[in-house]
Amino acid sequence: MKDSSPSDTNPLNWYDVPLFFARPGKALYYVAVQTQDRPGALATVIGVLQRESFNLIHVSMSEIGDGYAVGHLYGEGNAPGISTALEERLRASGIVRNVRVEEGRDGLLIGRALPLRLRDPRLRATAITSQYLISTLDTLREEMGSGGATLVYRQGLDLGRNAWTRHAALLGGMENVRKHFGYLLEGLALTGYGRPTLLDIDPKEGTAHVRFSESIECMGRELSNPYSQFFRGYFAGTFSAVFDVEMSCVETKCSAVGAEACEFEITRKEAARAGAPS
Ligand SMILES: [Zn+2]
Numbered sequence: 001m002k003d004s005s006p007s008d009t010n011p012l013n014w015y016d017v018p019l020f021f022a023r024p025g026k027a028l029y030y031v032a033v034q035t036q037d038r039p040g041a042l043a044t045v046i047g048v049l050q051r052e053s054f055n056l057i058h059v060s061m062s063e064i065g066d067g068y069a070v071g072h073l074y075g076e077g078n079a080p081g082i083s084t085a086l087e088e089r090l091r092a093s094g095i096v097r098n099v100r101v102e103e104g105r106d107g108l109l110i111g112r113a114l115p116l117r118l119r120d121p122r123l124r125a126t127a128i129t130s131q132y133l134i135s136t137l138d139t140l141r142e143e144m145g146s147g148g149a150t151l152v153y154r155q156g157l158d159l160g161r162n163a164w165t166r167h168a169a170l171l172g173g174m175e176n177v178r179k180h181f182g183y184l185l186e187g188l189a190l191t192g193y194g195r196p197t198l199l200d201i202d203p204k205e206g207t208a209h210v211r212f213s214e215s216i217e218c219m220g221r222e223l224s225n226p227y228s229q230f231f232r233g234y235f236a237g238t239f240s241a242v243f244d245v246e247m248s249c250v251e252t253k254c255s256a257v258g259a260e261a262c263e264f265e266i267t268r269k270e271a272a273r274a275g276a277p278s
Contacts (some may be wrong), residue, residue, distance in 0.1 A: 015190075016058065017111070017114075017116070017127060018058050018074060018111040018113075019110070019111050019114075019127075020108060020109060020110045020111060021057060021058070021074060021104070021108070021109045022107060022108055022109075023076065023107045024106070024107040025106075025107050026076050026107045027076065027077045027078070027079055027080040027081075027082070027103065027104075027107075028057075028074070028075070028076055028077070028103070028104035028107060028108070028109035029054070029074070029075060029076075029077045029082075029083065029086065029101055029102065029103055029104070029109070030072070030073070030074055030101070030102045030104070030109060030110075030111075030112050031045075031049065031071075031072075031073040031074075031075070031086065031090070031099070031100075031101050032070065032071070032072055032073075032098075032099070032100045032101075032112065032113070033045050033070065033071045033073070033090060033096045033098070033099050034064075034068055034069070034070050034096060034097045034098040034099070035068065035069055035070075035071065035095050035096050035097065036067060036068060036069075036095070036097070037063055037067050037068055037069040038067075041069065041071075041095055042059075042061060042069075042071050044093060044095045045071060045073070045090065045093070045095065045096065046059075046073070048089050048090055048093045049073065049075065049086070049089075049090075051089075052077070052078060052082070052085070052086060052089060053077075053078040054075050054076070054077055054078070054086070055075050055076040056073060056074075056075040057074045057075045057076065058072075058073070058074040058075075059071065059072065059073045059074070060072045060113065062117075068097065072112070072113040074109060074111075077103075080103065081103070082103075083101040083102065083103050084101075086101045087099050087100070087101045119170050120166055120169075120170065123166075130192055130193075130216040133216065134216055134217060137152050137155075137217070137229075137230055140152055141229070149229045150229075152229040152230050152233070153229040153230070153232060153233035153236075154233060155230060155233065156229065156230040156231055156232065156233025156234035156235075156236075156237065157233035157234070157236050157237040157240075158233075158237060159233075159234055159237060160233065160234035160235060160236065160237025160238035160239075160240075160241070161237035161238070161240055161241045162237075163237075163238070164177065164237070164238050164241035164242055165241050167184065168241070174241070174242065174244065177242060178203070178242060181198065181201065181242060182197075182198035182201070185197075185198050185210070185238075192216065193215070193216055193231065193234075194212050194213060194214045194215035194216060194217075194219075194231070194262075195212070195213040195214050196210050196211065196212050196213075197210065197211045197212075197213070198210055199211055199263075203243065206243055206245060206247070206267065206268040207265075207266065207267050207268075208239055208265075208266040209263065209264065209265055209266070210235055210263065210264045210266065211261050211262075211263050212228075212231060212235075212261060212262040212263070212264060213255075213260075213261040213262075214261075215228065215231055215255065215261075215262050217229075217230050217231055218254055218255045218256040218262050219255055219256075221255075221256035222256065222258075223254075223256040223257055224257065225254075225257065226251035226252075226253070226254035226256065226257055226262070227251075227254055227256040227257075228251045228254060228256075228262055228264075231262070231264070232249045232250070232251050232264060233249070235249045235264045235266055236248060236249035236266065239266045243268075245268060245269075246268070246269040247266050247267065247268060247269060248266070248267055248268070248269050249264050249265070249266045250264065250265045250267075251263070251264055252264065252265050
């Protein structure tokens with residue numbers, strides 16, 4: 001691999017999913033609190049914990065609807081065996097509706113706010129490494145040749161189409177997706193696949209160009225031809241859903257062939273057939 005992800009150098013882009021913490025010799029605690037979703041609720045919880053000399057390591061907050069939010073706090077307590085005391089202090093604060101405190105084991109603490117939930121309650125996020133995903137796709141292509149590449153493209157196509165159909169359902173219709181499509185597309189970075197930028201879009205003509213930096217599929221390779229099949233499919237599926245017509249996608253620049261980022265040209269399927277073959 002010739003490079004690593006440039007965004008890793010900016011700490012403001014970091015978002016840790018705490019699988020576990022290790023601080024040998026320390027008393028570590030996980031605190032889950034359900035509070036009213038109002039300003040200052042989390043600050044009050046943190047204030048109570050601070051008075052117990054609780055040293056916060058990680059915190060995340062989710063709104064769960066019905067006027068409530070859930071906070072997940074991980075930190076170091078002032079001594080072992082104080083779970084019950086922390087729970088009582090938090091209950092006495094009057095701000096929490098539910099609370100659960102768990103102590104780790106000998107300076108080890110595992111994350112409890114898992115599996116990660118997605119907005120669509122039928123789905124949940126599964127954390128696998130990019131290396132695992134890509135090696136699975138590579139194996140398909142190596143074992144099955146062009147048939148494997150087609151399969152990988154199909155996988156991407158289905159993923160893109162289904163993802164954007166779901167986004168539309170959550171956002172109240174595809175019209176709302178189209179309104180802020182470039183912005184929403186940038187949200188793909190959160191999945192760890194890479195960082196897309198919408199360069200241009202012409203809904204009338206049915207064309208678009210996307211720049212895709214740090215693609216897990218192409219980054220670090222040195223090849224003589226554009227390599228992407230999965231994300232080529234993903235963008236074809238994405239724009240098919242967004243334009244509501246079958247779209248084709250061609251990778252016109254590829255980081256595996258020396259470009260700074262991969263680029264994709266998306267056109268209507270009939271237009272692609274009439275023009276240059278893809
Ligand atoms: Zn590429």
